[in-house]
Amino acid sequence: MSNQTPLVEMKNIHKNFGGIRAVDGMDLQLYPGEVLGLLGHNGAGKSTLIKMLSGAYPKDEGEISIAGERVHFETPRDAKAAGIETIYQTLALADNLPTPANIFFGREILTKFGALDEAAMEHAAINVMKRLNPAFVKFHDPVSNLSGGQRQSVAIARTLQFNARIIIMDEPTAALGPHETQMVAELIKNLKNEGIGIIMISHDLHDVFDLSDRVSVMKNGRHVWTGNVADTNKDEVLQMIILGKLPDGSYAPGITSEADA
């Protein structure tokens, strides 16, 4: 796998907020058709890292390449133009708008006179929602009237509609029931088969081991360990998350002893 060009390559990424080093020299690679689980404590810098990849935050330092090409994202629009779609933990839905308006939010279909083409957007929304949730019919309700799972499908539909190459999922199953979690798992497998690269942030180790091919662990904004899921186990990963302790018993750079953890 590693002789392929990575879909995403992030090198030596830094991001400070005031005096706090949220991300401190992190590296990350994502290959086509794989799911990379990004793990770490609350405050380990996972969300900040992916926000730089999705264009929501500008990076302070470091390089990002998409399919071998250096890129520079100023806004989320730039990242979307490069084929990166993000499903945020909060879902980032405008609660007062209906499903089609949310799916196309920021990328509305316009008629040739420049007005919103509501009919076309509703049509497309129906088609894409069919793939996710065939029973869904509430296309005219504001999304605040939808259930947790339905809202999640709307957020996912937004990524499918625009043919993403790279999908970032922040806690995709946190708000879901068992049936809906199953649905998301199926979806992730389908997307993988289409050659899409997925970065998944999750606290649920069970989900991560189920769905990911590789995992990457962060602590205190730094890289701890990256490797195949098959080469490790939940206990080792937990040790890395909590203590920054590598499988061979040594500590990750920047963490010299248990006291630092």
Place this chain on the structure above:
Amino acid sequence: MAQKESAKFSDKVRNISSALELDPRLLSMIGALLMIWIFFYYASDGIFLSPRNLWNLSVQTSVTALIATGMVLIIVSRNIDLSVGSLLAFLGIMGGFVQTELLTFEGTHSWWISIIVMLIAGAVLGGAQGFIVAKFAIPAFVVTLGGLMFWRGAGWLFTQGRTVTPLDSTYSVLGGGSIGETWSWIVGIVAFLMLSMFVIWKRRSRARLGFPTKSLGLEILMLAVWAGLIALFVSTMNAYNFPRSEEGRGIPVPVLIMIICACVMMYVATMTRFGRYIYGYGGNPEAAELAGVSTLKITVMSFAIIGVLTAIGAMISTARLNAAPLTIGQLLELQVIAAAVIGGTSLAGGVGTIVGALIGAVLMQSLQNGMVLIGVQSAPQQMIMAGVLIFAVWFDVYYQKKSR
């Protein structure tokens, strides 16, 4: 028991509204408006619904309604504009200054040049307030409270406090003139044809994609109702004659201006990207930013729009008075905000319609006009208006809870 009955009643409203595919909230507001009208009709021995009074009522409403359409977008995007009254005074004085001091009085071009100056100044000054709000993250309440104090003071500087008068005679038509009987009918017919075309276009675009459309009978019924309402409006306006003549006045120019602006604003709010961003931002600012919506752009633009509407309001007000006094537009900001809020705009953002604000403005002005007719003193008038405002918001909160 009473609760059961009220539940039944609200169910009924919901059934009627879903059958007609109308917003139940809007329907209940129209109901409230009709009740107010009927009450004042009897309380004033029929004077309230006379063509003369309705004509005046429509003129009195025009400025508040006009600016309220812009205030809806401001409030929906989680801002507020307290400066409209003072900005209106400033722009009005500026327009008067251009007409009387800068250009030759009664010159051929002075009236329209002054209007263009006012419109541009309205857009720039409104936009500047929006820029300060978005760029420096100062709450709009504070920035426009500053505007409230600043602009009236700035107006004073133009003329050292003198009232600018008289104004250009062509210009005065914009405030108190009307378009006559024939033109009123022509405008009514054109409006109906445009509405029909819009309905047909909407049906076609839905049918093209194989969506279910509203039943044809219902659509024709609705259009017939609209035709009736337009005809009623035009004939009422035409029934108010010029003094000592048989000739009807027709639709007042300020009302015509207001209606045209309101249509443009409805288009902006519901059918453009900008309108969609305003509502989406109001619903969830973070989601809007993640979707790549620029807060700065939409804030500057929404404040520039209300600035232009304020300039049009300044034009109407000063033209109507044939003067630009410093006191013009006092407390207008509160009337405008009240109209929007009575019309269902939520101060929490994300919710509100232009049509609602228009009805809210008519409702408030009807109350004021009706109370004057039946001889209520101005102090109790204000107290009653305050009660209505709070009742309207309470009703909204109650209704939102019920519909969940």
